[in-house]
Amino acid sequence: MSEMTQTAAKPRIERSATASRTYAIFLIIGLVALILAPMFFYPIFLMKLLCFALFACAFNLLLGYTGLLSFGHATFFGGAAYFTAHVVKEWGFPPELGILTGVVGAALLGLIMGFFAIRRQGIYFAMITLALSQMFFFFCLQAKFTEGEDGIQSVPRGHLFGFIDLSGSTNMYYFVLAVFLIGMVIIWRFINSPFGMILRSIRENEPRAISLGYSVARYKLGAFVMSAALAGLAGGLKALVFQFATLTDVAWQMSGEVILMTLLGGIGTLIGPIFGAGLVVTLQNYLATSQFPVTIVTGVIFMVCVLVFRRGIIGEFYASRLGRKLGFEHRR
DSSP: OHHHHHHHHHHHHHHHHHHHHHHHHHHHHHHHHHHHGGGTSOHHHHHHHHHHHHHHHHHHHHHHHHOOOOSOTHHHHHHHHHHHHHHHHTSOOOHHHHHHHHHHHHHHHHHHHHHHHTTSOHHHHHHHHHHHHHHHHHHHHHOTTTTGGGOBOOOOOOEETTTEEOSSHHHHHHHHHHHHHHHHHHHHHHHTSHHHHHHHHHHHOHHHHHHTTOOHHHHHHHHHHHHHHHHHHHHHHHHHHHTOBOGGGGSHHHHHHHHHHHHHHOTTOSSHHHHHHHHHHHHHHHHTTSSSOHHHHHHHHHHHHHHHOTTOHHHHHHHSHHHHHTTOOOOO
16 A cells, blocks of 8 residues: 555656756746846836736735735735835935835735725625725825825935945846845745645635634735735835836726736736736836727737636646646646
């Protein structure tokens, strides 16, 4: 019996080793490409892509690994952008403390919103997050520190740690890249921790998790706050990259945009949201000066994706014969 078990386990071990090697190869290629990218592409475009990729990955942490569809993540992204822009411009905070302020502020907003939202499930959860997000939008419209419809303009990038000048696009790009990589490591560690495994069990069968004695509400709230904090990290970076924070960052359309990015790439995958964010940001960038309306083009792509790639583009690749041969596994 033990020999049969060992024989059955061999293919599984080989697939795991193949997957590890494949991931390592793709990781090295990706890192080299990101380091060399400013030589071939406009740095502002690349920084925007990284900010929204981190935002989409933060949202995927909640939807893909916990099963909670939030329509209010613009609150954390835009709220952190406002907090970071205000403390950097008005209080003279250095960029690292400005971003930290945005992350803490987004986490507190996530704690408040999550406290009310996690008491409901499904469409009711989504509608509560949307309603609370709209309340925060109108707060930003009326609050004095946000400067209303004008937003906070001319935000200085400052000097990182007091001596690295971020006014240049190259230094700013590598700072954004470093923060993006740190954020991805945090997400990877989070979803592969025992906490992340419990979240997956809640997503798959919540009554079962409750019967095993887990405090489901606390785990959901923890995931919500973590997702909000990482979305705030992306929002704070965005405020420094573009040097402004406006109502667009907290509007419900921003929440819809990050949902689109995540679904296009593939929910429940680590790199799917990055791919989806890259696709949407690239379309927005290159179609902005053309005769084609960006929203219609992205809508058509989303419709095709829903009809053809039900798991998202990366999710379908993982489920394909090539993906399985390379050792990838689609975990939804």
